[in-house]
Amino acid sequence: MCVTGASVPLAKLSVRMATSMQLDDVATRRADLHEDYERAAQGLPPRAVVRREDLPAAAAATLGAIRDTLARLWQKVRWERRHFETLWRLAIDAVPLPGNSHMPLARREPCGCGQHGHGGAAVETHAAAAPTPRQHHFWDCAVAKAVVAQINAHNPGPAPISQAQLWLVQAPPGFQQCVWDVVVMAALAATEHGRVRLRGMTRAAAALGIQTAAAAAPEAAVAGAAEAEPDLDEIPPTQLTPPQPGVNPVELACARAVADFWSRLMQFAQLGVPQKGWDGVDATHPILAVVNGEMLCAMPQAMELEA
Ligand SMILES: [Zn+2]
Structure with missing residues (x-):
């Protein structure tokens, strides 16, 4: 973004100017992506549909806070950075989900x-109305x-937690913010863990199906093979394991995600009570409590599996 609008002769373009122009671009792009995230979290229309100045004033006033929230988490939460990654990626739509802002094509x-991306061409023409990949994988x-559901099982408040409370790290009634910070990062990271596992199982099952179809329809098999090609960045081949017979891959992925959620929280609890900011957390606090100077993590809730 060139602020003046006038072009700078190349000979006069210093490294410092070029760098600052690029950083401006990056900052603007990131602010736009953060706004999209905040809108999505609250069910507001995207920027491309309703401009910020056309939003109701109360809604517009909520936008822009996520940047400070992320900065606060980065500074205040003493935890390995691997637990932060999913939230950071999610806030700029950079979890690698085909069809997101970074991979629109x-x-x-x-x-x-089975609830997202199915239905063929008829549905794809209405793709604009369909939930975004981020909306699906991290809420729907x-x-x-x-x-x-694990959070809600421990939620002392009268209402289930909202998407905005989760995505924007806004502590619901009954939760101290310092605990909620950790719960949100654990929940989003665990959801991503479960998503990747489910994708691995789905792709492995598809690849097995393709082997049998290959003899009958070579062209289809080639197209299918390209589709089923594992994304090496994301899934090590050893994890491309088809589900065991009799195991529902969705239930398995849910169980993996839930286990991952609690293992992150238990690991955080083992670090001990942070020196600052945890005075308001007592023995009755949901999910993470402080008892006699020690941090205790609640127990996982039995999962209700759909028949
Ligand atoms: Zn799904």
């Missing part, structure tokens, strides 16, 4: 839960719901 992948999907 990539063909969307059906989710193994059975895997995300299994993790949220």
